Amino acid sequence: MKPYRAHLLVCAGTACVSCGxxxxxxxxxxxxxxxxxxxxxxxxxxxxxxFCERGPIVLVQPDGVFYQLLKVEDIPFLVEEHLLKGRxxxxxxYVPPAEKEPIPKMKDIEFFKHQRLVVLxxxxxxxxxxVEEYIAFDGYEAMAKALTEMSPEQIIAEITASxxxxxxxxxxxxxxxxxxxxxxxxxxxxIICNGDEGDPGAYMDRSVLEADPHAVLEGMVIGAKAIxxxxxxxxxxxxxxxxxxxxEIAIRQxxxxxxxxxxxxxTGFDLELEIVQGAGAFVSGEETSLMASIEGRRALxxxxxxxxxxxxxxxxxxxxxxxxxxxxIPLIINRGAAWFASIGTEKSKGxxxxxxxxxxxxxxxVEVPMGITLRQVIFDIGGGLKNDKKFKAxxxxxxxxxxxxxxxxxxxxxYETLTQAGSIMGSGGMIVMDEDTCMVDVARYFLNFTQEESxxxxxxCRVGTRQLNEILTRITQGLGEPSDLDKLGSLTDTIAAxxxxxxxxxxxxxxxxxxxxxxxxxxAHIRDKSCPAGVCRALIAYYILPEKCVGCLLCKxxxxxxxxxxxxxxxxxxxxxxxxxxxACYDVCPVKISAxxxxxxxxxxxxxxxxxxxxxxx
Amino acid sequence: MADQKKLRIQDLAAIRDKxxxxxTIREGSGRAKVTVHMGTCGxxxxxxxxxxxxxxxxxxxxVGDVIVTTSGCVxxxxxxxxxxxxxxxQPPVKYVDLNPQKMRxxxxxxxxxxxxxxxxxxxxxxxxxx
Numbered sequence: 001m002k003p004y005r006a007h008l009l010v011c012a013g014t015a016c017v018s019c020g021x022x023x024x025x026x027x028x029x030x031x032x033x034x035x036x037x038x039x040x041x042x043x044x045x046x047x048x049x050x051f052c053e054r055g056p057i058v059l060v061q062p063d064g065v066f067y068q069l070l071k072v073e074d075i076p077f078l079v080e081e082h083l084l085k086g087r088x089x090x091x092x093x094y095v096p097p098a099e100k101e102p103i104p105k106m107k108d109i110e111f112f113k114h115q116r117l118v119v120l121x122x123x124x125x126x127x128x129x130x131v132e133e134y135i136a137f138d139g140y141e142a143m144a145k146a147l148t149e150m151s152p153e154q155i156i157a158e159i160t161a162s163x164x165x166x167x168x169x170x171x172x173x174x175x176x177x178x179x180x181x182x183x184x185x186x187x188x189x190x191i192i193c194n195g196d197e198g199d200p201g202a203y204m205d206r207s208v209l210e211a212d213p214h215a216v217l218e219g220m221v222i223g224a225k226a227i228x229x230x231x232x233x234x235x236x237x238x239x240x241x242x243x244x245x246x247x248e249i250a251i252r253q254x255x256x257x258x259x260x261x262x263x264x265x266x267t268g269f270d271l272e273l274e275i276v277q278g279a280g281a282f283v284s285g286e287e288t289s290l291m292a293s294i295e296g297r298r299a300l301x302x303x304x305x306x307x308x309x310x311x312x313x314x315x316x317x318x319x320x321x322x323x324x325x326x327x328x329i330p331l332i333i334n335r336g337a338a339w340f341a342s343i344g345t346e347k348s349k350g351x352x353x354x355x356x357x358x359x360x361x362x363x364x365x366v367e368v369p370m371g372i373t374l375r376q377v378i379f380d381i382g383g384g385l386k387n388d389k390k391f392k393a394x395x396x397x398x399x400x401x402x403x404x405x406x407x408x409x410x411x412x413x414x415y416e417t418l419t420q421a422g423s424i425m426g427s428g429g430m431i432v433m434d435e436d437t438c439m440v441d442v443a444r445y446f447l448n449f450t451q452e453e454s455x456x457x458x459x460x461c462r463v464g465t466r467q468l469n470e471i472l473t474r475i476t477q478g479l480g481e482p483s484d485l486d487k488l489g490s491l492t493d494t495i496a497a498x499x500x501x502x503x504x505x506x507x508x509x510x511x512x513x514x515x516x517x518x519x520x521x522x523x524a525h526i527r528d529k530s531c532p533a534g535v536c537r538a539l540i541a542y543y544i545l546p547e548k549c550v551g552c553l554l555c556k557x558x559x560x561x562x563x564x565x566x567x568x569x570x571x572x573x574x575x576x577x578x579x580x581x582x583x584a585c586y587d588v589c590p591v592k593i594s595a596x597x598x599x600x601x602x603x604x605x606x607x608x609x610x611x612x613x614x615x616x617x618x
Numbered sequence: 619m620a621d622q623k624k625l626r627i628q629d630l631a632a633i634r635d636k637x638x639x640x641x642t643i644r645e646g647s648g649r650a651k652v653t654v655h656m657g658t659c660g661x662x663x664x665x666x667x668x669x670x671x672x673x674x675x676x677x678x679x680x681v682g683d684v685i686v687t688t689s690g691c692v693x694x695x696x697x698x699x700x701x702x703x704x705x706x707x708q709p710p711v712k713y714v715d716l717n718p719q720k721m722r723x724x725x726x727x728x729x730x731x732x733x734x735x736x737x738x739x740x741x742x743x744x745x746x747x748x
Contacts, residue, residue, distance in 0.1 A: 003640065003643075003673065003676055003677060003681075003682070003686075004640075004643065005643075005669075005673060005685075005686035005687060005688075006643070006687065007643055007644050009644065039673075040669070040673060061643050061644045061645070061646055062643045062644075062645075062646045062647070062648070062651070062685040062687060063646070063687060064646045083688070084656060084661075084688070085656050085657060085658075085661075085688065085690050086653070086654075086655070086656050086657075086687065086688030086689035086690050087689070087690040125641075125644055125645070126641070126644075132633055132636075132637045133637060133641060135630060135633045135634050135637060136633070136634055136637035136638040136640075136641050137638070137641070138634065139634075140630055141630060141634075144627045144630055148627060256623050256624075257623055257624065257625045258623070258624030258625045258626075259625065263624075265625055265626060265627050265630075266624070266625075266626045266627065267627070
């Protein structure tokens with residue numbers, strides 16, 4: 001076979017697929033063929049490249065040129081110019097916010113420059129549906145080494161020495177976990193890969209499974225040898241069809257090649273792996289409820305001890321690790337514990353994947369060494385906030401995490417410092433909020449989520465999260481009372497102390513941290529009936545400033561409820577009784593006029609009078 | 619049939635080396651980079667045949683780590699077809715007035731053996747792509 005002179009790596013992670021990357025791939029293949037380049041140029045679909053904000057994405061190798069926000073119409077020009085004539089196409093390259101010149105090469109783009117790819121080393125580099133490509137980059141070598149040269153004790157010692165901790169959120173040392181399960185007497189033993197990723201806005205595990213499924217399988221075989229397990233499960237949520245498909249293909253190929261199943265690589269070691277699809281309940285990510293779900297029961301957590309290492313699936317010793325944890329294993333075996341331990345901080349080793357979302361310029365998936373500061377992730381990699389807004393808070397660790405203010409931006413990211421600040425590492429969600437975010441409303445949003453997802457087993461969590469949600473809702477409606485703050489305090493304590501599982505124990509975190517760092521906002525809502533960020537509808541009113549209005553009719557035309565009256569070139573007026581506070585007038589009023597004002601609190605009362613205030617937010 | 623596919627430890631390295639050679643290109647690095655200039659002038663002068671000969675020779679000699687790429691017009695249209703050879707750590711050499719035979723010889727002598735073919739060369743140096 002003739003070697004290809006160029007490879008077009010089309011991102012085929014879920015985010016890019018949803019904005020049409022399969023169509024781009026088809027168009028590229030068609031155009032390459034039309035130009036008779038099909039023997040010279042290869043088009044491949046890869047796992048998530050990470051820069052989801054800019055999808056669909058194509059990387060041209062060996063030139064390293066990064067094309068983004070592609071449309072099917074761009075493809076003929078791209079192929080003709082770059083591949084036929086060798087002229088990279090500037091207009092399809094990435095231009096950083098507030099700059100004019102595009103950056104041609106992926107490695108020079110800030111978003112990629114500061115990342116350290118360990119777990120995601122194969123993202124955008126291999127075709128995840130071809131085991132040969134995984135093998136090409138030293139895949140399954142660690143497994144071969146572990147199966148032939150290492151005893152279970154040696155494997156565990158290596159993992160322990162590396163300092164790897166669980167990437168699912170709690171950060172329990174992985175080597176220790178394996179050791180406990182290894183020493184457990186029961187038979188058979190099971191291993192589980194926890195791919196039930198339920199945090200809103202988080203997709204680290206999905207991306208690993210989609211981009212490099214064999215890394216997870218290889219990690220599991222090594223773990224199985226260390227622990228003495230002969231059967232394993234990958235619990236992947238049903239909402240991840242692409243991840244499920246890629247893992248299915250990976251398992252099938254690995255079995256065909258003798259990399260899984262009976263007598264792996266002729267070493268006599270057996271491991272069967274099976275996918276279990278979860279129905280997507282948040283609580284299923286908790287280990288005991290996940291196991292209940294695999295057994296076919298309702299996903300409810302149970303009391304620990306006994307821990308899964310002693311009594312897990314069907315009462316047998318079970319070791320459960322997160323997707324990202326498993327994917328770290330082959331590298332540690334291959335490159336050694338000392339190498340792994342050289343990355344990160346004293347107590348948190350290695351790298352961590354974060355999904356960077358919210359009001360940020362570069363939304364996407366990033367892998368960074370532990371110990372990097374929040375500021376570096378948000379401003380250097382994430383490119384700062386959208387529309388030059390001011391940073392207000394970042395929520396780490398999903399709905400169970402806390403919101404950290406600007407004063408905490410220089411915190412190094414590791415398990416301990418985040419916990420001390422009142423948040424958690426969690427599985428790696430990172431939601432960035434700007435000055436237009438109301439922190440009380442954010443706390444209410446997350447509590448609404450945890451309340452809906454509470455399995456209902458423990459009363460403090462089931463009833464407590466509901467109460468929290470109701471109090472927070474009342475506060476956002478302007479019906480808060482001074483005593484509410486104390487009530488919130490005692491409720492959060494009770495829920496944290498009286499819940500069996502991590503979901504309940506951490507559910508109050510968003511309330512606790514917003515109370516701690518943004519107490520003034522709660523007080524403004526309760527005391528002044530004011531929402532400083534202008535979010536809570538019951539507390540704000542839109543008002544047209546007579547001295548600024550030029551009578552252009554724009555707001556009148558855009559008002560969905562016909563609450564605005566006025567004629568051309570005459571001042572318009574909003575009927576506060578009809579207004580539903582959708583903000584349409586505020587958005588359409590031209591910036592240079594800015595006649596629509598958002599009023600809240602005392603100023604609202606002064607301008608509109610008490611009677612002008614409406615009680616009910618819609 | 620299925621069992622024939624089952625790998626042994628030693629098979630892994632064989633698959634790795636074979637596939638890796640094909641994938642070097644994705645890492646954007648190789649021992650050498652050959653740029654065939656394919657502006658309109660180059661194509662008209664026969665750059666297509668140069669490219670075909672180059673890829674064919676690479677296949678024949680079983681070379682896995684040479685990167686082949688294209689670029690636009692260099693500005694010296696009268697001397698097309700042209701190609702630039704860059705060995706890792708050495709200055710680029712620009713070749714002019716090529717034909718397929720010359721290209722094959724350049725691959726064998728310069729790219730693979732490290733001895734630039736002086737009689738076909740125009741100069742040392744190259745324009746930058748970006």
